[in-house]
Amino acid sequence: AASVGGRLRQCLAKGGTWVLTLDVSASPSGGGTLTVVVAPPPEAAAAGEIPWEAELAVPEPGRAPGTDAPASADPAQALLAADEDTAVVLERLAEQEALVAFHREELHQTNQGVLALHAELDAAGRAQRTAFAAERRARKEAETARRRLTFLADASVVLNASLNLDEIVRRLPELLVPDHASRADVWLFDDEGEEAHPASHAAAAVRAARTGRPQYAAAHPGGLPGVDDQPPSALDPDRPLLCVPLLTRRAPLGVLTLSPPGERWAPDDAVMLIEFARRASIALDNARRFEHNRDIAETLQRALLTELPDIPRLSLAARYLPATHGLNIGGDWFDAFRGPDGSLITVVGDVTGHGLHAAVMMSQLRTALRAYAVDHSSPGRLLTRLHQFLHHLQPDLFATAVIARFHPGEPTLTWAAAGHPPPVLRLPDGRVRVLDAKPGAMLGIPLHQEIADHTEPLEPGSTLALYTDGLVERRARGIDPGIARLAAALGSFEPGELDADPESSADRLLSPLLSDSERDDDICLLLCHLHG
Incomplete structure (x- = not known):
């Protein structure tokens, strides 16, 4: 049983x-x-x-x-x-079967949840990978855009660092080759905007010059934004060409023709090159206008400088050197002319500032001085009247000047200064004196002043040097060491050198004084040598 x-x-x-x-x-x-x-x-x-x-x-x-x-x-x-116990066993077995069925269902639900979780994790992983790929692309594009902007910014600095047209044209290919172009050619028109020798340039370049739109010449369309597609150039059919006009508000300056560093340019690279050409156009236009204005200014400056008179027993030599920066025109000036009594009036002056305004003001002062000298005024009186004239004519403009009068037949020099470096006198025996008697204040300042005259014995063989501060002043050392160097250079001449050739003496006098000059100011020198 x-x-x-x-x-x-x-x-x-x-x-x-x-x-x-x-x-x-x-x-x-x-x-x-x-x-x-x-x-x-x-x-x-x-x-x-x-x-x-x-x-x-x-x-x-x-x-x-x-x-x-x-x-x-x-x-x-x-x-x-x-x-x-069979019934009890059967009952317990039924309970166990129910419990097993419950756990089986619970396990099934858990498996379904796990499968759903795996599906969500897989979708999240795919989304994350997609996001990471998009982020990498965005970072790469941002880095590429940053490099393009950095190139444009650096190129602008280089192009605008100079106002020399030839130097800018030389730098254009250096900025582009080899990173952004395998070859770069610059075709500039003349000052009137005329196209010089268009037959020697690609047809796309000629079309860009005449339409003012960038042109792309290649066997296949470039699809570049803002660029017209053209057939390949007959001059070089195997080389794709991007011809960008160099435009200004007044007239086109020329055409920049480029060849790609690889097979072709990306659209964003073409946009960058067109922007580069726009900035190059501005730099070229500024340089051309500067050179034009500089030529006018230098012509005006030379026209305003005086031809020195021929005076018996008195030799004159003058030098004017414009600053090497800016328009090369300033307010430094010299003059020498006979007075009504036969005396010789020499003057060196310096109007504050540079440019055409300073040059025009200098011309007006020179004309006023010659007019005032008609009534036999002394150097001090002439400077006093110039002070009043400048104060009323241009209250915001100032000037310095020194005037020396040589009397015929009299061994006397009369001079006066207004805010100007002192004259330097070389005696016949080679000794040098700085005529540093108290000068008047600058011309044109809001101050009433009567500028005094000073007299100095003048022996035959003496040499007087009048000059502006650009010759002797240095930023790091001031003006006094420069005046001492001028005096030493003037005293180094042999007794007969100044008598024999005053022009060469003027050049020799300038040479040691300009060796450390930055040439950021005009320089004017007037040598007056009384023969023995």
Whole structure:
């Protein structure tokens, strides 16, 4: 009976529908045999499970085996009573099956959640990879744009650092080749905007000059923004050409023709090159206008300088050197002319500032001085009247000047200064004196002043140097060391050198004084040598 119960529990644990068959056979002695057959369900039988069979002895009716108690009249009831925990086992097995089904469903839901989470993570990974790729592209594009802007900024600095037209034209290819172009040609028109020798240039360059629009000449269209496509150049059909006009507000200056460093340009590179050409046009226009104005200024300056008179027994030599920066025109000036009494009046002056305004004011002062000298005024009186004239004519403009009068037949020099460096006098024996008597204040300042005259004995063989501060003043050392250097240079001449050639003497005097000059100011020198 115990083995039958165990077998039944195994069947219940396996699940499915098991067929239990009980067969009782009686014996003559009053007992019998119980045959138990347990048949597996069809699926188990198909898997090789065979029926299980067992035989049990049935005790005599009314008695249980080994006891005096009456036996059950029903053998099945007796068999099931032999294993009382079968029902409990079945109940627990049902509970376990329910629990297993619950966990199976829970596991299924968990698996579904895990699958959904994996799908979300995969989508998030794809989105992240897409974002990283977009960020890398954006960074690369930003870096490329930064390099283009840096190139344009650096190129603007280089192009605008000079006002020399030839130097700017020379620098244009240096800025472009080889990073942005394999070749760069600059075609400049003349000052009237005329196209010089158009036949020697590509047809696209000629079209760019005449239409004012960039042209791209190649076998295949370039698709560049703001650029017209043209057939390849007959002069060089295998080389793509980008022809950009150099435009200004007044007239086109020329055409910049470029060849790509590779097969072709990217659209953004073409936009950068067109902007580069625009900035180059501004620099070229500024340089051309500057050179034009400089030529006018130098012509005006030379026209305003005086031709020195021929005076018996007195040699004059003058030098005017414009500043090397700016328009090369300033307010430094010299003059020498005869007075009504036959005396020689020499003057060196300096109007503050540079440019055409200073030059015009210098011309007016020179004219006023000659007019005032008609009434035999002394140098101090002439400067006083010039002070009043300038103060009323141009209250915001000032000037310095020194005037020296040489009297015919008299060994005397009369001079006066207004805010100007002192004259330097070389005596016949080679000694040099700086005539540093107290000068007047600058001309034109809002101050009433009467500028005094000074006299100095003048022996034959003496030399007087009048000059402006540009000759002796240095920013780091002031003006006094420069005056001392001028005096030493003037004293270094041999006695006969100044008599023989005053012009060469003027050049020799300037040479040591200009060796350390930055030439940021005009320089004026007037030598007056009285022959022995």
